[in-house]
Amino acid sequence: MTAPAFRTAAAAPGRFAGKALVVTGAAQGIGRRVAERAAAEGGEVLIVDRSPHRDEVVAAIAEAGGVAHAFDADLETWEGCAAAMARAVELRGRIDVLVNNVGGTIWAQPYEQYEPAQIEAEIRRSLFPTLFCCRAALDHMLPAGRGVIVNVSSIATRSLRRVPYAAAKGGVNALTASLAWEVAERGIRVVATAPGGTEAPARKVPRNLARAPSQGTDDSTTSVIVNQTIGSSLMRRYGTLDEQAAPILFLASDEASYITGLTVPVGGGDLG
Numbered sequence: 427m428t429a430p431a432f433r434t435a436a437a438a439p440g441r442f443a444g445k446a447l448v449v450t451g452a453a454q455g456i457g458r459r460v461a462e463r464a465a466a467e468g469g470e471v472l473i474v475d476r477s478p479h480r481d482e483v484v485a486a487i488a489e490a491g492g493v494a495h496a497f498d499a500d501l502e503t504w505e506g507c508a509a510a511m512a513r514a515v516e517l518r519g520r521i522d523v524l525v526n527n528v529g530g531t532i533w534a535q536p537y538e539q540y541e542p543a544q545i546e547a548e549i550r551r552s553l554f555p556t557l558f559c560c561r562a563a564l565d566h567m568l569p570a571g572r573g574v575i576v577n578v579s580s581i582a583t584r585s586l587r588r589v590p591y592a593a594a595k596g597g598v599n600a601l602t603a604s605l606a607w608e609v610a611e612r613g614i615r616v617v618a619t620a621p622g623g624t625e626a627p628a629r630k631v632p633r634n635l636a637r638a639p640s641q642g643t644d645d646s647t648t649s650v651i652v653n654q655t656i657g658s659s660l661m662r663r664y665g666t667l668d669e670q671a672a673p674i675l676f677l678a679s680d681e682a683s684y685i686t687g688l689t690v691p692v693g694g695g696d697l698g
Contacts, residue, residue: 428663429666437672440468441468441679441681442468442675442678445470445523446470446520446522446523447461447471447521447522447524448472448474448524448563449525450474450501450526450559451474451527452474452527453473453475453479453480454477455624455627456527456674458526460674462487463675464675470493471476471492471493471494474497474499474501474510475496495517497509497514501554501555504562505563507558507559508520510565511524514561514566520570521567522574523573523576524559524563524575526556526559526560526577528551529555529595529598531548531549531588532544537589545590549590549594552594553594556601560575560616568612568614571613574615574678575605575614575679576619576677576678577616577618578598579598580621581621581692585649585655586654586658594675599618599622602687603687603688606686606687607687615682615686617677617682617685617687618689619674619689619691619692620690620691622655622658622696623656623669625665658693660694
């Protein structure tokens with residue numbers, strides 16, 4: 427099945443006019459597309475990423491007539507998350523929307539092959555940035571009595587050769603439901619999407635810089651993951667970046683003002 431064509435420009439011009447958005451992990455992939463489309467729809471975006479490619483995204487947004495800023499932070503630490511949220515408030519005085527997009531499988535292998543340090547690294551990469559950023563954002567959203575947090579989880583909470591990653595994203599789902607319950611009556615919505623397999627350009631900065639070459643994912647593992655992902659999808663294909671960005675931005679917008687506490691699967695019918 428062929429994916430439909432989408433415009434990468436604003437789907438809803440003005441939808442985020444006057445809004446201050448923080449998008450983490452936005453130097454490439456889904457995060458970049460979310461940042462680009464949010465800016466095209468009138469939002470002022472703070473792109474938070476350790477990769478220097480974040481500056482390329484800011485330049486591309488500016489060239490297209492949007493407004494964006496970049497901030498370098500290690501979001502696997504509390505200090506990095508707190509600094510990022512403080513920078514957003516310094517720029518615009520508030521945070522209207524936080525999109526927690528940081529995360530991703532570092533190793534892909536049978537669980538018995540994971541070393542304890544690798545398990546910890548996977549959890550730190552794909553759960554802690556969301557935990558910490560949600561907590562840091564609350565310091566600014568709660569006094570304002572408003573805000574939206576969109577967490578990017580994954581369909582891969584049921585997947586092969588990614589058990590620690592699945593555990594981390596399962597934690598994101600639980601965090602989303604629990605936090606939404608705590609803050610709903612204080613004007614804050616907390617929601618999530620769970621992307622399935624997504625076609626994207628090759629990563630400019632690999633997630634696994636720290637691993638030895640001998641630990642790289644081999645072709646057989648790649649084949650297992652791709653076949654399982656497509657096989658679990660009723661539509662039998664990967665999604666596009668726009669197909670992932672669209673539901674994230676919908677949930678972040680005022681159009682979704684009566685939706686909170688839910689994780690929406692975006693995997694062609696795969697419920698995770």
